[in-house]
Amino acid sequence: MPSENTFRICVLPGDGIGIEVTAAAVEILGAVSRRSGEFGLDFQNFAAGAEQYLASGVAMPEESWRAAEEADAIFLGAMGLPRVRYEDGTEITPQLDLRFRFDLYAGVRPVSARRGGPLVLRDSRADDVDFVLVRESTEGLFASCGKGEIIADREARDTLVITRERSRQVFEFAFELARSRASAGGKSKVTLVDKANVFSSMAFFRKVFDEVAATHTDIETERLYVDACALDLVRRPWEFDVLVTENMFGDILSDLAAGLVGGMGFAPSADIGDSRAVFQPAHGSAPDIVGKGIANPTAAILSGAMMLDWLGRKHQLSSCLDAGRLIEEAVEQALQGGTEAFSSTAGMTQRVMDAVG
Secondary structure (H helix, E strand, O other), X not given: OOHHXXXXXXXXXXXXXXHHHHHHHHHHHHHXXXXXXXXXEEEEEOOOOHHHHHHHOOOOOHHHHHHHHHOOEEEEEEOOOOOOEOOOOOEOOHHHHHHHHOOOOEEEEEEEOOOXXXXXXXOHHHHHOEEEEEEEOOOEHHHHOOOOEEEOOOEEEOOOEOOHHHHHHHHHHHHHHHHHHHOOOOOOEXXXXXXXXXXXXXXXXXXXHHHHHOOOOOOEEEEEEHHXXXXXXXXXXHHOOEEEEOHHXXXXXXXXXXXXXXXXXXXXXXXXXXXXXXXXXXXXXXXXHOOOOOOOXXXXXXXXXXXXXXXXXXXXXHHHHHHHHHHHHHHHHHHHHXXXXXXXXXXXXXXXXXXXX
């Protein structure tokens, strides 16, 4: 196998069930790589997270940062524990530090109804839910992460930041994503989600969106206030294609969207920049179920498929793209077993392995 087709993957299992679901995803990724024979994946585990902070006082050691910088992609499990907090009361979140340090401005959350997966909406059209929520991942209200101000124990302030350049980047990403999805039968539509009727920052966000949209006239556009969008995600989710929004709005709406298609155990995600990307299940570390063998690995496995798709597109390697699709198809097949399929970590992992062949 040519060395240029072997990709270094920095693996950050993190905390809680992150360790368990990461192991499952790595097993599947290794299997599809070997089955392909056209590319290789060199997995290297590194420390990061709340337990690491407890042990050393540093949430992500310099060795882990160097590995992340040098890797072709970063795969993350879950980080943070409710009982481990900084002095200001916030949780340990190296996953946010990765976004800021590597300019991973596009937070990508695919939301897709899967045959055999649990759906909460009774409308038969819920079977057709297939959209992607893109959140700007380095600004918005999250720009205040670690920088909030508490004044004399009477008042607290966090500042929401919107810049033209970062907004333009994430909007361009959303339109290109919609165009790519259209070539595969998507709806060719981008929906902006904001609160432009109240906040000047959001009005500016919409202004930049309109400017970018004017250069993509082949893509349909829609504009919704965030409260109306929350309603429509329940009332008509099958009508969406690509939604793009501010960081905090996206954080909230993406969890709501995950609930439509089975919950956080079915929610893969990626944070993508111009040259680097992190892939991780959208769920947390769930310390209450650690060691019980019941963590659903589906989101982590599908995040692995997203990683292969990104590597394949970046390096124009069709074998990576094919392997990503194989994982998607294997998950669909595994879910035909109903709720029993994903009731145990080992059981779901084995079902996907069997489907991969």
